[in-house]
Amino acid sequence: MTPSPIVERAGSHSSLAITHIGELVTWDDDQPIRRDAGLVIEDGRVAWVGPSADTPSADDAIDADGRAVVPGFVDSHTHLVFAGDRAEEFAARMAGQRYEAGGIRTTVAATLAASEDELLRLARRRLAEARAQGTTTIEIKSGYGLDVATEERLLRIASELTPETTYLGAHVVPDGWDADAYVDLVTGDMLAACAPHARWVDAFCETGAFDADQARTVLEAGMAAGLQARVHANQLGFGPGVQLACEVGAAAADHCTYLTDADVAALADSGVVAGLLPGVEFSTRHPYPDARRLLDAGVRIALATDCNPGTSYTSSMPFCIALAVREMGLTPTEALFAATQGGAWSLRRDDVGHLRPGARADLALLDAPSHVHLAYRPGVPLVSRVLVAEV
Numbered sequence: 351m352t353p354s355p356i357v358e359r360a361g362s363h364s365s366l367a368i369t370h371i372g373e374l375v376t377w378d379d380d381q382p383i384r385r386d387a388g389l390v391i392e393d394g395r396v397a398w399v400g401p402s403a404d405t406p407s408a409d410d411a412i413d414a415d416g417r418a419v420v421p422g423f424v425d426s427h428t429h430l431v432f433a434g435d436r437a438e439e440f441a442a443r444m445a446g447q448r449y450e451a452g453g454i455r456t457t458v459a460a461t462l463a464a465s466e467d468e469l470l471r472l473a474r475r476r477l478a479e480a481r482a483q484g485t486t487t488i489e490i491k492s493g494y495g496l497d498v499a500t501e502e503r504l505l506r507i508a509s510e511l512t513p514e515t516t517y518l519g520a521h522v523v524p525d526g527w528d529a530d531a532y533v534d535l536v537t538g539d540m541l542a543a544c545a546p547h548a549r550w551v552d553a554f555c556e557t558g559a560f561d562a563d564q565a566r567t568v569l570e571a572g573m574a575a576g577l578q579a580r581v582h583a584n585q586l587g588f589g590p591g592v593q594l595a596c597e598v599g600a601a602a603a604d605h606c607t608y609l610t611d612a613d614v615a616a617l618a619d620s621g622v623v624a625g626l627l628p629g630v631e632f633s634t635r636h637p638y639p640d641a642r643r644l645l646d647a648g649v650r651i652a653l654a655t656d657c658n659p660g661t662s663y664t665s666s667m668p669f670c671i672a673l674a675v676r677e678m679g680l681t682p683t684e685a686l687f688a689a690t691q692g693g694a695w696s697l698r699r700d701d702v703g704h705l706r707p708g709a710r711a712d713l714a715l716l717d718a719p720s721h722v723h724l725a726y727r728p729g730v731p732l733v734s735r736v737l738v739a740e741v
């Protein structure tokens with residue numbers, strides 16, 4: 351049995367040298383992957399990278415003993431704050447039932463019934479689970495409240511856990527509401543309450559959720575309030591979400607499971623990052639997104655968990671990497687890149703997702719000689735130690 355990984359704050363050492371790194375992934379342009387490397391951290395930042403034998407001394411030291419070191423994973427899409435689960439719904443799907451967006455309302459009811467303390471406790475537990483699997487940057491959305499007070503509460507909880515918080519009042523139209531009246535609320539009082547706690551605004555643009563006009567109204571109102579846009583797009587079928595994301599200049603169009611050639615071209619031309627969430631296809635039995643097609647067209651891709659109780663109840667980036675390699679046409683190196691640098695692009699961050707000097711010292715040591723093992727040894731808890739820079 352592998353012991354639980356140690357998760358520690360890199361800033362707690364004023365300087366720290368890691369030597370004998372069997373394989374160090376930095377994504378540096380000249381030498382993206384080094385063998386027998388060393389790395390020095392000072393004040394929570396990468397200060398030096400080079401051959402192990404030349405590693406400058408520091409206050410503290412870790413001997414990696416041939417293990418691989420990779421940038422901490424950047425999970426650019428999660429719905430971590432909710433109560434209850436939907437295991438029965440999952441079991442029914444595995445027996446042949448289709449996924450429908452309406453299941454979101456089940457989680458809304460459970461979330462409304464939970465106290466703020468309980469929601470925070472549950473979200474912290476899921477965050478600890480993600481951290482132990484190497485995730486060091488995480489985006490968290492609201493969207494299981496759907497009323498002003500609860501959406502605001504979910505965002506307050508999320509912002510205790512991450513700066514990457516997303517207002518997703520436009521997740522689904524709550525029971526008993528007219529869609530346009532609900533959009534008025536989402537762009538009015540709810541936005542005013544939520545914007546102070548959010549960096550991003552998102553909308554689920556899909557049949558059964560919000561159409562293109564409604565989603566555009568929500569995104570534009572959010573942007574006018576100072577938030578940046580990201581979109582749930584083309585998850586359950588072909589549709590307008592990706593084009594909308596490109597038109598409004600969103601950072602990311604997430605899901606991208608059903609894409610026309612025009613959608614792929616729009617992503618490539620606009621630079622909008624395509625967020626691929628294979629945990630969803632695993633749990634809904636939809637076809638996996640074609641990552642190879644996107645890369646070949648010059649689209650920037652990110653890999654994320656979409657951790658949520660309906661379509662993807664996994665917090666594991668290594669699991670998503672393994673799926674992306676096996677089912678989506680990526681090499682292990684491309685999948686790791688999408689799970690680190692790709693996530694950073696999706697969140698418009700240049701300080702995470704890589705380990706070049708200056709980066710935040712967010713990294714994972716693997717109990718393996720190379721990152722290839724993340725896909726080669728699926729389901730095995732290879733992350734043995736995680737360093738997270740002080741925020």
Ligand code: NIG
Pocket residue numbers: 451453454457554582585630656658659660661662
């Ligand atoms: O990203 N697509 C919309 N939202 C979630 C599903 C939420 C749910 O079913 O509870 C997703 O897949």
Ligand code: FE
Pocket residue numbers: 427428429582656658
């Ligand atoms: Fe989602």
